[in-house]
Amino acid sequence: MTEGPIRIALVDDQPLFSAGLKMILRSQPDMDLVGEAINGDAAVKLAEETLPDVLLMDIRMPVMDGITATKAILGSPALASIKIIVLTTIQHDEAVVRAIQAGAAGFLTKDTTPEFLLAAIRTVHAGHSVIAPALTNELLRDYTTPAAGNDEVLVDLSSRERDVFLLAAKGLANSDIAASLVLSEATVKSHVGSILAKLRLKNRIQLVAFAYENALLS
Template identity: 80%
Template structure:
């Protein structure tokens, strides 16, 4: 069971936008604002120093961009990785795809409402993504270079895990996968956890990206 406030850090180089977010975050009893950075390099250092639960990461920043910073944070993390939500001005953006591939748990556009932002922070902290499966698939389909199927990347998965992988990659939730495969939701959840571990993926969004990168979806 999760306890204590959700520790959040912010990486953004726009002072006015950053100040507004800080006010929103500080107003919440269940959120602890743990600091801010104005570029990706400083964000990586801040995450190492403060060990937050959630990082709000602007994509385009000086010195080091948010995608590179996200990848460095994910690579440096062991069992307890912070959840990264990338912030962007454009929803349909190739940079969002690269952020997902780097390990982001989702993205928000900068014109989102305060209530939606706060809900997103709580959602990723609870272990879920904040990106609609249909939109994830649309972005990855549009920005993935065509190529041959590489199904050898699934060699470590059991037959049932492959079935679950392909349905999860299409954006189906646990309940829908359970219905398709005549399994319990608990069994599907267990399979998804095993799949992520075997493929060294951080979350279900990365699973979808992995499927597209290896051309496993038609």
């Protein structure tokens, strides 16, 4: 059975920017634009009505901002599988951190190239994140106020899962974690999935944010 096109929803309050995005998305045979909205409140309704695979979400909008909308969408069990990419005009922005903490699968600046935008959508749809680990760490370091370091938040993890958690939180890829811990990549992938489930995190970006929030990285 052939998988259908990637179903995409667009949320942005700037007509000219939205028009350009729609042209790009509609030019792709493997993508289907299923709806659009101009504020966060309408975004939640759009997500409920269309259940897109990927939702492109502007951060700053009237009525309800993109971060609040992201929390509302990903906090709903019926909508939690939607992958959200937030759109911002400024890369080094505290709002990006809030979006990561809310569960966004990544972010793009609005001046990104069409090619990178399309690649990011396909990457997120495949289950990966679109934000460089080094940039994630830089943003979280600058804009996160950590609580006192407390290993108790990792109490449900096994000893090996803790090892994997700390390396993943530093931005290491599965192959690098596998080499460091002398494990197979498949085993590392399994551990990461278990860690995310136990800590109730949606993706590896949230894992990094969780580590910073709890002062678990030296």
